[in-house]
Amino acid sequence: MLTRALIVVLAILNVGVASWWLLRSEPAPATPPQPATGVAELRWLPGGTDAAAVAQTAATAATAAPTEALQEREAAPSAAVAATEAPAAAPPAEAAPAVAAKPAEPVVQKPVVETPAVEKPAAPPRCVALGPFADRAAAVAAQGRAGKLLAPARLREQPAASGSTRYRVLLPAAASREDAQAMVKRIVAAGLSDYYIISQGEESNAIALGQYRNRAGAERRIAAVQAAGFQPRLVASGDAGQWWLEGQLAAGSEPAQAQQRSGAAQQRSLECTRLR
Structure with a gap:
């Protein structure tokens, strides 16, 4: 009984495999890889086509392909330049939107730098x-x-040109001879010397304290007499x-x-x- 069942199963399996084999479709041929640009494609042509003619046709196509690509690349910049130079079509006039005016910026005045006047050199x-x-x-x-x-x-x-001018240092004339002598005692006590009493003329009883040829010497004598407490005077004589x-x-x-x-x-x- 078991043997009979196995035989039936095997028979069914055989029938199924035979049906699948008969009904299956032919597998699609694999697509050959596409060659790179510029490389000639070799194809098998039925009917015994000459292999040399096929190779020559492929070489011609390979040469023409880069040339056409180069022409297309050269034509592209020319077209771009022409498009740039061509005046752009004026857009249709539209009402420009009102733009709010910007407030005027305050003008900042730069301080004026005054150039100092050049002072003239003093004369x-x-x-x-x-x-x-x-x-x-x-x-x-x-x-x-x-x-x-x-x-x-x-x-x-x-x-004077003659050189006869003389300068005398005198104390004023006293009222009398006795007064003149009393003045002399005071002069000696002060440490002064070179004096004498004038006894006649308009300057009688005056006390002379020296005679000099130049004014500078006479003025030095006057200064010394004044330092001693007296008040002499300078008298010029001659020319x-x-x-x-x-x-x-x-x-x-x-x-x-x-x-x-x-x-x-x-x-x-x-x-x-x-x-x-």
Whole structure:
């Protein structure tokens, strides 16, 4: 019984395999891989086509393919340039949307830089001598009239050409001979020497304290006598000298202006170094 069943099963299996074999479809042929661009494709042509002719046709196709690709690449930039140069079609006029105006920015003014004025160099000082004046008093009066036109100013005495001018230092005349002798005792007590009492003339009972050829020496003697507590005076004798007013001109003034104001008869240029 079991054997019979196995035989039936085997028979059914055989029938199924035979039916599948008869009804199955032919498998699709495998697609050969595509060759790279520019490489000729070899195909089998039925009917005994000459292999040499097939190879020549493939070579011609391979040569033409790169040439056509190169022409296409060269034509592409030309088309792009033409598209760029071609004027773009004006878009249809549309109402432009209103744009709110931006507020004006405040104008910042830069500070004006003033160029400092170039100061002109100061003019060199000028000094003059005004005169001559007959005596010291006249020269002092001229100095007062000149005022600030001469600053600083000084008086200078020019001795007479003959050189006979003498300068004496005198104490005022006493009321009597006894008073003059009493004054002499005071002079000796103060340590002064070189003195004598004038006994005649207009200067009788005056005490002479020295005679000098130049004014500078006489002025030094006067200073010493004044330091001892006395008040002498200077008397010039012989040919009188001349007095001059010397000084530096104020800025902006002229020598002629100073001469006119002082009343001097002459004016001379003077080196300012002589005033120092």
